[in-house]
Amino acid sequence: MKKPRGILIAGNWKMNQGPRETEQFFSQLKQMIRPDLFQKDLLKACVIPPAVSLEKAKKEAPSYVQIGAQNAHWEKKGAFTGELSGPLLQELGISWVLAGHSERRQYFGETDSTVRKRAESLLGQGFRVILCIGETRSERESGKTEEVLDRQLSETVPNLNSYLDGRVILAYEPVWAIGTGLTATPEQAEQVHHWIRNFLHQKTGLKTAEQTPVLYGGSVTPENIDSLLKCPNVDGALVGGASLKAESFYALLEAGYKAIG
Ligand code: PGA
Numbered sequence: 139m140k141k142p143r144g145i146l147i148a149g150n151w152k153m154n155q156g157p158r159e160t161e162q163f164f165s166q167l168k169q170m171i172r173p174d175l176f177q178k179d180l181l182k183a184c185v186i187p188p189a190v191s192l193e194k195a196k197k198e199a200p201s202y203v204q205i206g207a208q209n210a211h212w213e214k215k216g217a218f219t220g221e222l223s224g225p226l227l228q229e230l231g232i233s234w235v236l237a238g239h240s241e242r243r244q245y246f247g248e249t250d251s252t253v254r255k256r257a258e259s260l261l262g263q264g265f266r267v268i269l270c271i272g273e274t275r276s277e278r279e280s281g282k283t284e285e286v287l288d289r290q291l292s293e294t295v296p297n298l299n300s301y302l303d304g305r306v307i308l309a310y311e312p313v314w315a316i317g318t319g320l321t322a323t324p325e326q327a328e329q330v331h332h333w334i335r336n337f338l339h340q341k342t343g344l345k346t347a348e349q350t351p352v353l354y355g356g357s358v359t360p361e362n363i364d365s366l367l368k369c370p371n372v373d374g375a376l377v378g379g380a381s382l383k384a385e386s387f388y389a390l391l392e393a394g395y396k397a398i399g
Contacts, residue, residue, distance in 0.1 A: 143351045144180035145394040146374035149381025151187045157194040160187055164198035166384035175391060176202040180398045183391055184234055189222055196231050206234030212259035224263040234266045238294055240313045250293035258296045261305060268307045269295060275314035284333060291337055298342045298350060308352045309376040315356025317378060324365045327354045331371035360389035367397035
């Protein structure tokens with residue numbers, strides 16, 4: 139199967155796994171993992187632990203697993219209680235960050251405009267940004283999926299043509315599929331991913347559209363990932379629940395390797 143952009147498996151741990159569990163996770167993962175999984179440079183892995191475990195993860199993760207933060211502020215320093223900044227993350231050697239996850243939008247007042255500010259600032263500081271978009275159940279049921287994605291892509295995604303090095307990674311995460319066990323079918327996922335690719339083509343040109351990875355997220359498991367990765371426009375997965383155990387994260391990586399062929 140052709141996977142021109144390779145496959146990225148990213149595990150979002152959300153508010154789970156302190157430093158002790160993080161250490162255990164990586165010690166188990168290192169026993170399971172075959173380094174040749176990453177030899178072709180087409181499979182990429184990223185683990186996104188809570189802030190308190192970033193340092194431990196960075197120390198314990200094998201070199202082929204990137205470590206990312208779940209959120210970071212657009213300012214580099216200042217009076218922003220509870221936030222992390224690019225320079226604080228860089229001090230730990232972290233260079234990947236998530237932006238605009240639907241849980242941040244839903245529970246913490248994140249808007250398209252703040253997501254864009256975060257993404258632009260962090261990209262400017264050299265980070266790789268996984269930027270999440272996706273519709274709610276009622277938006278899908280009322281036929282507004284494309285309208286919502288159009289708005290989110292137009293308002294939250296920085297000028298992609300400035301980042302042709304794959305540093306902007308989009309994650310399509312239908313909100314109704316996150317943590318619910320209701321995965322989008324491969325047909326539903328491919329339909330939206332194809333639409334996103336087309337949108338990027340129209341707005342940014344063919345080259346950017348072809349180079350920008352688009353992950354799928356929402357109840358991905360080792361059982362359903364194969365059929366999702368078979369979709370031509372799905373370039374990997376952003377996984378919550380099924381990324382918490384080393385065994386299951388490893389199974390997702392194996393699936394990624396298999397999909398590359
Ligand atoms: P889930 O979470 O895999 O547990 O549905 C995905 C996500 O929120 O990124």
